Amino acid sequence: MTTPTGATTDGDTSRPGSTSDLADNATTDAPADAGFRGLSPGQLMWRRFLRDRTGVVSACVVLFFVAVAILAPLISMLYGKNPETHYGQEDVSLLTDSGLPTGPNGGMSGDFWFGLEPGLGRDVLTLLIYGIRTSLIIAVATSLLTTVIGVALGIAAGYLGGKTDYLIGRVIDVLMSFPSQIFLIATMPVVTGLLVAQDENPPGWLPFVAVTLVLSLLGWMGLARILRGISLSLREREFIEAAKVTGASPMRIIFKEILPNLWTPILVQSTLALPAFVTAEAGLSYLGVGVSEPTPDWGRMIADGANFLRTDVTFLLFPGLAMVVFVLAFNLLGDSVRDAFDPKTGR
């Protein structure tokens, strides 16, 4: 709920009632489900998802982005350019004395389809392609990490209750009271400092890990709150009582009885969180505290492009539009996944 770039999973966890509709499907007289009796919930979800045209299209777009990210070296080889070479500096005819492309529209040409980056004169297309890797790796890693933290603490709070619940609840309260943007910025150098001593050479993974850790730090509370609510209600349910009576250990109850009931909200929430992490990562880079050169990064490209607005909007257009399409596809996918799991909400 911060500005869209800010804190990670947006705060819709604070909305009352959003948890309840995940559980009470069974009791409603939903005629739509009648056709599927006998199918597993996973199959049901899959069949519902396949019927959602928007969902399938957005999934294809997302898959396209993922494929491009994975195949980046191959694409770059076929296209004949890479994101490391400073084309504009090797061929002085490409850039002006102050580093702007000499050609119109940001230097777009048959050689450089999306133009050249001002300054170093790298190829914009390959920067974009490799930039997807950065975004995806960090967003996926952050989603995984926040999910693990959120699941662990959410279940601990909800199932164990008492002091654990109180403690975790207060930690969440405090973290949610932090002005998230300034804290993301302020923790970046600290995390970087903790990971690598001042006199060591920064390894290549450092920015990835640092950004992931920082985003995860303030990104797990939403999921934890939701899962806490659900585990709290599950705890009172008969089958848990039954398991307790039969002498199952708390670990066994958590893993065998509670966790399987949480897969739906976990999967839905993580799919919705992923695009938020993509934008948060780009936001950090936009502010100049994210992933640094030479790793290609969209947020940094957008920030660079914004510097040349009056001169040429091309530098902003490509990364900006790519970002919007990417996030839009992810948001649509997230919505579709949620609908597939939980048709009642209806879009």
Added chain:
Amino acid sequence: MLRFLVRRTLGALVILLIVSMVTYALFFAIPADPARLYCGKTCTPENLALIRHDMGFDHAWPVQYWNWLSTIFTGGTFNGVHCGAPCFGYSFDKKELVGGILLDRFPTTLSLTVGSAVVFLIFGIGTGMLAAHKQGKPADKIASGFSLLASSMQIYVAGPLALWALCYSTDLLALPTYVPITEDPLGWAGGLLVPWIVLSLIWTANYTRMTRSSMVEQLSEDYVRTARAKGMSGTSVFMRYAWRGAMGTIVTVFGIDLGVLLGGAIITETTFSLHGLGELAIHSFRDSDLSLLVGVTVVAATLIVFFNIIVDAAYALIDPRIRLA
């Protein structure tokens, strides 16, 4: 109600204590020597020591934190400037009292937030209700499609694009600046128009989506069906029942958003070069201006916590099931 307020205020104070303490701890975890920054070109070790002493950096951070905390109540004198209680410290970088700087910056953030909040609240809720009412019809599809697209835009994409489209390439609107409303109301509105448009666009989309989904959810509630079974008209069911139910969600989210926005939106203010609390926050961080950084952080956290309390109180008014205690 009184008990609720007292209890929550105490809780809020604890949170603010923790937030300010964490800020202090974070600041000192960053391997930078703020004294060096104020030492200038001829930084002799003696000068450095003097500066450290003046700024209070010659103590361990918990001691400094304690000093900061007690100064709030006792006041103090910094660099010859007296600072009466409640005193939030002195910025050595700007050579001014932190309280004064914050007061000076707050109107910018306030104008930015309130101006766009009015728009996005009205349009967001309006469009969302329309979409919920016309669920599945073309009007709903257009509104939902637009809001999905706009909510996938980021300030740092939409902002520069708007600057380009509205200011640089066409000169339609003025570049963003802040003029106090008391000095020049028209200039105030004109200077903030572009940021308002961008913020409103994105936030309207968010509120449209939220309003629509909570209205749809409410419309499927049993009591809405009951109301219809009683013969209530469609409008009355929509407004008196469904909207009443959706209001709680919207007020909650709006309150939380307002708290966060008023605390300063760094990316927005950076994008539009506005000097509000958000920009102050990032600059105080970059300038290692500890007292200012803590000041901004505490103000931002206070706003968040304050609006959380307001939201909870408002929620109790909206939903009689909630009891404040």
Added chain:
Amino acid sequence: MTTQAKPEEVSAGSGGTPFLSVRDLSVRFSTEDGVVRAVDSLSFDVAPGSTLGIVGESGSGKSVTNLAVLGLHNPDRTEISGSIKLDGQELVGASNRELEKLRGRKMSMIFQDPLTALSPFHTIGKQIGETFRKHTGASKKEARDRAIEMLTKVGIPQPTSRVDDYPHQFSGGMRQRAMIAMSLVCDPKLVIADEPTTALDVTVQAQILDLLKDLQQEMGTAIILITHDLGVVARTAQDIMVMYAGRAVERGTVREVLKAPQHPYTWGLLSSMPSLTGDVDVPLRPVRGTPPSLINLPSGCPFNPRCDFREQVVGGGCTTERPPLSPATGHAAACHLTPAQRQDIFIDQIKPRLG
């Protein structure tokens, strides 16, 4: 005072013309998965002041039928054909405005779970009075007085103060009383009670049913009682209609159906119900299998996949031909077994189990 459920002409019944008359009602939902035939050519009548119990599993179409009567279905997705006549007025195809006028005044509904069915945001008094004001144009004051009167009538203690309470401040039973008060505030001639006691304690259940009966006698209201609990029907209703897969499979008076049920599904329902007088050693027998998909109904008799007596049908029509409800009047069942076979089976195999 009996209500006869008959497919074709309405039996005279002692009350003359039925208050509600449903003919060939079909309700279809179009969903993403296909067309759901929730109700298929259903006909029944309810005479003024009588009680009809509709019994069936979840998804058998009983709730849908009654939502269709009230016109509460989603018009975009639902296709309704046939005829529903309330006091002579045709409801199928009636405008929303006309239906609004009838709902709450001539017909009203009592929902299953009063906790979710009452708005948490408005006081009980408001919710009762609102209906009254809508249909009578009464002032706020009058509406409040009427609400207090109704609360008194349904047995809420200290109605003058409780009228300003919110639903969550009421206990479950009281909430259902308030719900009843709300549905009866305009003296409707038809009340549809959809599992009104399912969510309540057994002792409270009895109180609520008695209250309903008392009020019915006092006000002369016709009641449609939807339930899956045959005990409740036995206690409250004069007539029973058993529904399966959107159709009536058996109908008759309470006595007829409970004492001499003719349809294998009804047998199953009865066998799955515990009896106080029965032998505790006889295990309960739930109906085996699950209710069919309403999108792809089994061909022939929709109950055939779950039916234990399919083989006994001469000619094996169960999987090919859908049995009609016969005879046309009186106690009727939709089954290929001959009446004699039904009687034999019931007496030989089913009755001993019921105790």
Added chain:
Amino acid sequence: MSSRRTRLAAAILVAGALTVTTACSSGHSNGDSANASKAPVKTTAISVGTAEDSKGPAAPEPGAKKGGTVNMIDRDDFSHLDPAQVYLNYNSEASLLFTRQLTGYKLLPDGSQKLVGDLATDTGTTTDGGKTWKFTLKDGVKWQDGAPITSADVKYSIERTYASFIKSGPTYVQTWISGADYRGAYEGPYGGKHLDAVQTPDDKTVVITFQDVHPDANFTLAMTGYGVVPQAHDTKEEYDKKPFSSGPYQITEHVTDRSLDLERNPNWDPATDPIRNAYPDKWHMSFGVQAQQSTERFMADNGDDKNTFTFHNTVYPSYLDQVKADEKLKSRTLEGLTPYVDFYYINNDRIKDQKVREALVRAFPHQQTRQLQGGTSYGDYATSAMSPTVLGYESYDPYGILKKPQGDPEAAKKLLTDANAVGTTIVYAYNNTPLQQKVTEAIRDALEKAGFKFVAKPLDAKTYYDAIGLVNNEFDLYWGGWGADWPTGYTSIQPVWDSRVIADGAPNYAHVKDPAVDSAIDAAAKIADPVAQGKAWAAIDKQLQDKAYSIPDVYQRSLSLYGSGLGGVKFDSLFGLQYPLNIYVK
């Protein structure tokens, strides 16, 4: 005395000629680049004026008229207004409007600067080679309240620089009088004690005695840091927010980080002031305007922005091409060489092999890094430690930087091969900003091509100078700039290359420990003859380059705009900023 001054003037003429020559060659060398500026590079020379030159009023600006309000927009507020705290060029430029020193620089119509007496009748006299300096105050110099400025005020102002709250101003005079531990020797005037080294025989005469000879002390005393502060109105720490004026304007209002307003000081007498014209009635300065915004506003030239200039904000890099191409902007564009030289310091503690250092110098991609930072407008390729703006500068390019500004990887590789040092790891520390990240990539590219192994170490912007300032830092190469405090070789060379000042945080970032350089510095500082002194500094500079102790990068340039409604806006090569004293509203 007079003969000494003549000789100095002659020397400066020579120096000026030389700078022009080099500047031309530097312009030529990047002439092949597509949009290289073809404008001749303007450089300036310094001279020392006579008592006649020190007489007011200042030479009028042709066409100037009095009146109106001039606006100034800049990114930052002045960090200090208390003269004793002022060190930055930007603060000094503004202080010209309300602070006077014993001496000052007069901007001549040809753009050159002349040191003249400001409060003093001339640029000071010394009879012992620069150990004892005598200044006589002019008649009619007054404070803003009308009280005369006396020799006691000057003495007090120098004493005041010892106070513990003065931390950021220059310390030359203090250390020359009292030694390195000057704070231990004297605590400032607030305890009632006085400094014997500054004598005031009468109200008009100030005699300052140093421990050693300092022939260019009259340049030192022109620093704003030695401007006058009245004892009666000294508010100590608070003085930094609102100083008492001795110049043509006085401060009416100062809102930190937002605005500073000046109005005329009625007690300032133009007849006493050879430096300052005071055409506008008022100045309104606003802060918080980023370079991008100010460039946009100057380009648009709307409303009040017509009457607006900027001290410090240069043209935003992404607008450079547009500004240079726009004929309409040409008349409102100022370009010039600042006193700043950019270096990539080689850590000589770690890179001890001269051949490896030479390879670094030869491999360095000057053209690429300059292009990233704005191209020709960013600066001229540098080949020396001294800037062309410094007295005595001589062009010397032993490594052919001007011929191959893009770096010569083959030559560098050969050097490395000869030294058997191919694959030497270079740890490059940089300020972790978006621009410097890109510069780093350009350097990485070039050094790797030359056969180095390149390791980039990003430093947080805040910790950058701390980290590279550590004597035992673990980096081999890092950027740093240096500008002389006054335009003689002394502050251009000594603070950066003298091994005896190596300390944590001190500006000898290259850690050059060369006894020959040290002794040459000592000798040069004592040469009273300015021509000889200039030659001596230039010789030291050559010594530094021959040993390849560091990589000179560029002599920084400045390109800035101002509004069309202003006249007399000039470039101040002394500080590299827009010069306020001739500005008038058209």
